Amino acid sequence: GAIMADVLSKGRESCYKARDAFYACVEKHADKKPTEIATMGLLFPADCKKSRAQYVSSCRPSWVRHFDRQHCAKKRVQRLLDGDDDGRGPMSLPQPYTFKQ
């Protein structure tokens, strides 16, 4: 039958390259507002639209979802380890005046 060439070495390498370029872009523009929707809950800034398109065309959709999911999980762990100094973490506990006596 037909050979799936996109999962062979050359195909994998070109996917990984495009993938890494996209996530590098996301990291580089981490301060920008993420307005674009990826998959698995991942959002990214408009600055990375081009690298996203290249990534999506270089990798299978199931691979893109897999790596997006992995990226989100990694970022979540990173946020936990870095601490919640900037208050972007969970809601702070309710203040005493929140509850009516």
Place this chain on the structure above:
Amino acid sequence: PAIGGPFKLYDTENNVVTESKLRGNWTLMYFGYTSSPDVGPKEVEKIADVVKLLESKYDIKIKPLFITLDPQRDSPAQLKAYLSEFDPRITGLTGSVDAIRQMAQEYRIFFKKVGEVGQDYIVESSHNMYLLDPCLETVRCFGAEYKASDLAEAITTEIQKASNSAAK
């Protein structure tokens, strides 16, 4: 309960391969699929490294075996193209969905299709490698955390242990 059992699959040359073909050699067995995005290629690379390491450093020859958990997409030709890029000595086995499912069950391998969109999906599975002795007994199970050098050392230890007890 023992890990392992009989099987009837096909190699990359479309030859029938049953468990009896493994007798007489130490086998390093891995269940994977060619469409694995990241873990699969790393594990197969590891197998290739282990085989080379065992040969060069310990003068030991083992038979590396790759059984697909994705028989619907992994044809013998696909396995051949994929595995030959790592090491031509890695034997690839595929077969009917039922035959693969039976073998996976015998070897206690969990696997499941995930995120199916038509013919595009990921297969979730335990990335364990089994070491089988020449009598087809599963003597060791290695997780993905083992480095090639650690694997080679562990395999050498098992082989030496077996030849020591045989000599008694």
